[in-house]
Amino acid sequence: MPEFRKDPLLDRWVIIAPERSQRPIEFEHETYRPDGFDPFAEGNESSTPSELLAVRSHDSSPDGPGWRVRVVPNKFGALDPAGDPVIRNDGLYSAVDAVGSHEVVIECPHFEVNLSRLSAKNVEEVLGVYRDRLLTHERDPRLKYTVIFKNKGPAAGASLAHAHSQIMAIGFVPKDLSDELASARHHFETTGQCPYAEVLAQELTTASRIVFETPHFVVYCPYASRFAYEMKIVPRRPGSHFGQIQPEQIQDLAEVLKKALQKIESALSDPPYNFVLRTAPFRTGSLPYFRWHIEIYPRIARAAGFEWGTGCFINIAAPEDAAETLRSQAVD
Amino acid sequence: MPEFRKDPLLDRWVIIAPERSQRPIEFEHETYRPDGFDPFAEGNESSTPSELLAVRSHDSSPDGPGWRVRVVPNKFGALDPAGDPVIRNDGLYSAVDAVGSHEVVIECPHFEVNLSRLSAKNVEEVLGVYRDRLLTHERDPRLKYTVIFKNKGPAAGASLAHAHSQIMAIGFVPKDLSDELASARHHFETTGQCPYAEVLAQELTTASRIVFETPHFVVYCPYASRFAYEMKIVPRRPGSHFGQIQPEQIQDLAEVLKKALQKIESALSDPPYNFVLRTAPFRTGSLPYFRWHIEIYPRIARAAGFEWGTGCFINIAAPEDAAETLRSQAVD
Numbered sequence: 001m002p003e004f005r006k007d008p009l010l011d012r013w014v015i016i017a018p019e020r021s022q023r024p025i026e027f028e029h030e031t032y033r034p035d036g037f038d039p040f041a042e043g044n045e046s047s048t049p050s051e052l053l054a055v056r057s058h059d060s061s062p063d064g065p066g067w068r069v070r071v072v073p074n075k076f077g078a079l080d081p082a083g084d085p086v087i088r089n090d091g092l093y094s095a096v097d098a099v100g101s102h103e104v105v106i107e108c109p110h111f112e113v114n115l116s117r118l119s120a121k122n123v124e125e126v127l128g129v130y131r132d133r134l135l136t137h138e139r140d141p142r143l144k145y146t147v148i149f150k151n152k153g154p155a156a157g158a159s160l161a162h163a164h165s166q167i168m169a170i171g172f173v174p175k176d177l178s179d180e181l182a183s184a185r186h187h188f189e190t191t192g193q194c195p196y197a198e199v200l201a202q203e204l205t206t207a208s209r210i211v212f213e214t215p216h217f218v219v220y221c222p223y224a225s226r227f228a229y230e231m232k233i234v235p236r237r238p239g240s241h242f243g244q245i246q247p248e249q250i251q252d253l254a255e256v257l258k259k260a261l262q263k264i265e266s267a268l269s270d271p272p273y274n275f276v277l278r279t280a281p282f283r284t285g286s287l288p289y290f291r292w293h294i295e296i297y298p299r300i301a302r303a304a305g306f307e308w309g310t311g312c313f314i315n316i317a318a319p320e321d322a323a324e325t326l327r328s329q330a331v332d
Numbered sequence: 333m334p335e336f337r338k339d340p341l342l343d344r345w346v347i348i349a350p351e352r353s354q355r356p357i358e359f360e361h362e363t364y365r366p367d368g369f370d371p372f373a374e375g376n377e378s379s380t381p382s383e384l385l386a387v388r389s390h391d392s393s394p395d396g397p398g399w400r401v402r403v404v405p406n407k408f409g410a411l412d413p414a415g416d417p418v419i420r421n422d423g424l425y426s427a428v429d430a431v432g433s434h435e436v437v438i439e440c441p442h443f444e445v446n447l448s449r450l451s452a453k454n455v456e457e458v459l460g461v462y463r464d465r466l467l468t469h470e471r472d473p474r475l476k477y478t479v480i481f482k483n484k485g486p487a488a489g490a491s492l493a494h495a496h497s498q499i500m501a502i503g504f505v506p507k508d509l510s511d512e513l514a515s516a517r518h519h520f521e522t523t524g525q526c527p528y529a530e531v532l533a534q535e536l537t538t539a540s541r542i543v544f545e546t547p548h549f550v551v552y553c554p555y556a557s558r559f560a561y562e563m564k565i566v567p568r569r570p571g572s573h574f575g576q577i578q579p580e581q582i583q584d585l586a587e588v589l590k591k592a593l594q595k596i597e598s599a600l601s602d603p604p605y606n607f608v609l610r611t612a613p614f615r616t617g618s619l620p621y622f623r624w625h626i627e628i629y630p631r632i633a634r635a636a637g638f639e640w641g642t643g644c645f646i647n648i649a650a651p652e653d654a655a656e657t658l659r660s661q662a663v664d
Binding site for chain 2: 003005006012013015016017077078079080085093094095096098147149150151155156157158166168172174175176177179195199202206223224274276277278295297302303304305308309310311
């Protein structure tokens with residue numbers, strides 16, 4: 001029997017309906033047809049806008065070769081770095097210029113599609129770049145939040161194959177995050193407990209949804225996952241702001257992210273996926289009721305009329321079954 | 333310059349970023365590879381579960397040929413008609429059996445992919461079936477809401493090509509709808525006005541987002557559309573419950589829906605799309621602050637990490653430009 005499950009952190013219901021996995025044409029993959037030219041490769045720096053930040057060797061020059069990770073403005077950005085966000089009203093309607101920074105993090109200089117195949121050191125540098133850009137944006141008083149995410153594969157929204165992620169710094173706190181913060185704060189004020197700590201404790205006790213653990217992180221399939229094989233990476237140590245991540249955590253996180261991605265690639269034959277970093281808004285001070293984390297969404301089924309019309313998702317893989325499958329993948 | 337726009341009915345922001353339409357590999361289409369057998373065709377009634385309702389000739393028998401529209405349980409349903417929805421708690425988590433009815437509306441007896449190519453009389457019968465199923469579900473005290481939607485094309489979540497829509501009757505009001513109702517109610521209590529009537533008046537005055545009008549309906553591209561070329565069909569006459577639609581409205585709506593779909597098919601080369609009927613919950617009495625309506629979402633770009641991580645959408649077509657393009661499509 002399918003069931004509705006409520007996410008305690010979000011007050012959001014999903015339908016867990018494994019029966020539907022027997023439906024034909026449910027799993028779909030697509031492949032790239034690259035035309036041979038890689039605008040993100042070392043040596044092709046002139047095909048992107050000028051870099052905002054790069055991890056590069058000391059004897060190299062900006063926008064030249066010699067880098068390992070490179071951040072550039074998105075050539076087709078949805079945000080504009082110039083201007084002030086002033087609200088315009090037109091009758092019932094409101095609009096504001098989309099001021100912000102839309103950036104591409106090129107994760108490696110050579111052509112490689114999977115972040116998981118980069119060295120742990122390389123992934124660590126990518127994560128360090130996320131932190132550094134976030135801290136830079138936090139200093140801009142026009143901005144309130146930075147969304148860091150990755151689209152892997154065309155079905156997950158990527159338009160280029162070379163491994164990359166994106167950063168969007170915006171002037172407001174996104175509704176999903178403000179809902180999550182409000183719900184967590186309410187829990188904290190009611191019970192005195194951080195709900196992320198409580199969920200982590202319950203998951204570690206139950207064990208059935210745990211994928212793997214390391215000294216600094218726990219990886220599990222959330223109880224009310226929206227997506228089949230969804231995973232959450234949560235730090236053991238309290239901390240609401242990713243910008244405050246410590247060196248030993250970032251080093252561990254690089255291994256954790258590699259391993260989590262290798263597991264979904266192995267279990268689901270290299271599926272399209274998104275991941276997103278959820279962190280607290282700028283300049284709030286440390287929040288005792290929130291913990292930054294990473295969510296990974298494999299994109300093997302598609303949101304359709306029901307999801308778009310209701311906000312409720314149908315997930316065809318029970319998180320306990322997904323966790324068992326993911327645990328059993330032997331990856332290096 | 334891209335801009336953020338707020339939907340006044342939902343308190344929801346989107347990014348309108350036409351600049352991104354220049355991005356390569358943005359528009360994607362997919363085609364079906366049917367294997368030749370059509371489980372929804374007249375004569376193949378035994379390949380579906382027994383019918384719940386059919387519009388059929390007087391001399392025909394249930395689950396035999398002679399029908400024009402047929403409703404059957406979804407063979408791979410996400411809901412179970414039997415049982416009682418009792419909440420189970422497990423520490424921080426809550427679950428409830430997914431009790432409800434998941435149905436398929438087979439829109440015509442012959443193989444046809446596009447609802448828009450059926451006769452107006454046929455479409456009118458489909459809409460009548462929506463109303464009748466809704467009224468039937470309303471009599472079940474376990475149920476609170478019926479979601480009626482269509483997935484057209486594999487990229488919109490359809491797994492079969494033969495024209496069909498779906499009905500899901502559930503025991504709670506979906507979050508998106510309860511948010512919409514709460515926002516509309518707040519507007520009504522603050523201003524004394526129905527926000528749907530006010531938006532309609534502003535759209536008719538502004539005119540730039542109107543696609544077309546008929547005696548009973550207005551079709552427009554919403555100011556803060558989440559999807560490129562999104563359209564909304566709103567009745568001129570107040571009415572919160574689709575179940576109370578009048579015969580002259582349903583006759584007009586059939587023509588309106590056909591024409592709206594023909595316009596997106598013509599403008600966007602037969603794209604995948606979803607539509608969803610938004611109506612008030614069961615047994616609330618008439619709501620002066622809400623009006624039932626249909627939303628059509630062409631699926632020419634894909635939700636990606638930003639959308640899934642924030643709840644905020646990037647729409648690459650300004651609604652004013654979309655409306656102009658849709659207006660200019662000559663359809664019969």
